[in-house]
Amino acid sequence: MHVAAIIAAGGRGARLGAGRPKQLLELGGRTMLERSLDPFLELDLVRELVVALPAELASRPPEYLRAAAKPLRIVAGGPTRQASVASAFEAVSADADVLVIHDAARPFVTRALIVSTIEAAAEHGAALAAVRASDTIREVAAGTGRVVRTLERDAIYLAQTPQAFRRDVLRDAIALGRTGHAGTDEAALAERAGHAVRLVEGDPRNIKITTEADLTIARALVAPPALAMRVGTGYDLHRLVPGRPLVLGGVTLPFDRGLAGHSDADAVCHAVADAILGAAGAGNLGRLFPDTDPRWKDVVSTDLLREAARLVREAGFLVENLDVVIIAERPRIEPHAEAMCAALAGALGIEAASISVKGKTNEGVGEIGRGEAIAVHAVALLQAVGSKQPTAY
Numbered sequence: 001m002h003v004a005a006i007i008a009a010g011g012r013g014a015r016l017g018a019g020r021p022k023q024l025l026e027l028g029g030r031t032m033l034e035r036s037l038d039p040f041l042e043l044d045l046v047r048e049l050v051v052a053l054p055a056e057l058a059s060r061p062p063e064y065l066r067a068a069a070k071p072l073r074i075v076a077g078g079p080t081r082q083a084s085v086a087s088a089f090e091a092v093s094a095d096a097d098v099l100v101i102h103d104a105a106r107p108f109v110t111r112a113l114i115v116s117t118i119e120a121a122a123e124h125g126a127a128l129a130a131v132r133a134s135d136t137i138r139e140v141a142a143g144t145g146r147v148v149r150t151l152e153r154d155a156i157y158l159a160q161t162p163q164a165f166r167r168d169v170l171r172d173a174i175a176l177g178r179t180g181h182a183g184t185d186e187a188a189l190a191e192r193a194g195h196a197v198r199l200v201e202g203d204p205r206n207i208k209i210t211t212e213a214d215l216t217i218a219r220a221l222v223a224p225p226a227l228a229m230r231v232g233t234g235y236d237l238h239r240l241v242p243g244r245p246l247v248l249g250g251v252t253l254p255f256d257r258g259l260a261g262h263s264d265a266d267a268v269c270h271a272v273a274d275a276i277l278g279a280a281g282a283g284n285l286g287r288l289f290p291d292t293d294p295r296w297k298d299v300v301s302t303d304l305l306r307e308a309a310r311l312v313r314e315a316g317f318l319v320e321n322l323d324v325v326i327i328a329e330r331p332r333i334e335p336h337a338e339a340m341c342a343a344l345a346g347a348l349g350i351e352a353a354s355i356s357v358k359g360k361t362n363e364g365v366g367e368i369g370r371g372e373a374i375a376v377h378a379v380a381l382l383q384a385v386g387s388k389q390p391t392a393y
């Protein structure tokens, strides 16, 4: 099968009022024409292209058309889309047996849709991409707002391009068009010329850009993803007991008691690990490292935190920043805060400047106020990996 593509880009975009042909408007750094054309250039199945451009552009075509990697001819479009396609048809090589027509105003066409349209045309003679109507369609008396009838929505499909034809079928359609029949597209002409036309399931994203509102939607479709931020919170409390070292945030503090617990009972590392795991939706400390599991007995909590950070990265997130509050009546946290930030940063693989550790007393109130326990709150902000730099399109 020798397939030729005709790209209908002959319009001047008068309806869009953009001051230049709409096919040369940019969507995320590339013109609509390039975006419409590229899938046809990428498909091996398509052997050649003919692009119908407005006459003034056809005489000085954009560089990427001249540099195309497969045979590409440029023709001057006519006053109507139908006339432009007819001119392009004349420029297709004699070898082509299936022709696929696409509007440059549909920049989101996919290779899959092009292929399914071509295959349906090769089998049935003519095929077009179409989507089922989601709005109910009313017919009104011309020039009035009076509804004449409501169409059965299940039987209504909205035509798109690509539309593909066996050469003989398209020849008939174009010949009919030349006798003065005006069709909004070649599939309508082929149908009127007596050929069966098949629908293939179109793509709702394959929108036609005609109005400013369409352009707004199109620009949203190509916009870089919004920064994906996730927040998580963690909390831990351990009892203070004699005969244990006091380890907080990976730092051993000189004190007469330490925190009771299965491991080194570093409540800061535990709260931080829960905050980052929670933000990433990657589980929690109790589930991942149960204290009933002998593997985690006497484990250094900075190692647990390092493992939690690895799981978070695996889930696709980086720790953006971390804020930690240690609630302890004694000892004073402030003299050790900087060392804790450095130790936490090392375990998390981030800058110490992204971490804040501060101490609070409980004003003598309750168990913490009486110095029986130390509690820690942590809040972590994560960013989806790869979203730090806006994606280039």
Ligand code: MG
Binding pocket: 236, 237, 238, 261, 265, 266, 267, 270
């Ligand atoms: Mg704990």
